[in-house]
Amino acid sequence: MEVFYERGCKLFFKKHKNEQKLIKKLIEQAIVKELATGMSKVKVAAPTRIEGKAIYEFRLNLKTAGSARIAFAVKNEQVLVLLITSNLQKDSFSRELETSLKGSNYTFNSRSTTPE
Structure with a gap:
């Protein structure tokens, strides 16, 4: 499975620069687990x-x-992975996601890059 991190992840990775590898590993493990178990969470x-x-x-x-x-x-x-945020409140998370999606043309076939 290939995991690509879009620009909505950049700010979170910038804030947690020293933990970027661990964060990616945890996210990828969680997504693989959710896909394997029927995405109950x-x-x-x-x-x-x-x-x-x-x-x-x-x-x-x-x-x-x-x-x-x-x-x-x-x-x-x-x-x-379109967005990673520490904003846990559902309604403000949804607004942040919608803002991130506006004007963006995400595609699966594009060679997305990992934000540094």
Whole structure:
């Protein structure tokens, strides 16, 4: 499974620069686990779709980086992580996600880059 981190993750990674590898590992493990177990902790995050695929979100404890909400979409063997935020309140998270999605043309076939 390939996991790509979009620009909505950049600010979170910048804030937790020293923990970036651990954060990515935890997110990837959690997404793989959720996909394998029927996504019981996952909810639809926004009415917007990417290439017809729903955008999902869930909360995750990222150890020393604290709890975060992760928004992602899945198609075949590709995962696009669209947003990582420490904003845990659902309504403000949804607004932040919608702002992040506005004007963006995310695709699964693009070679997304990991923010540094």
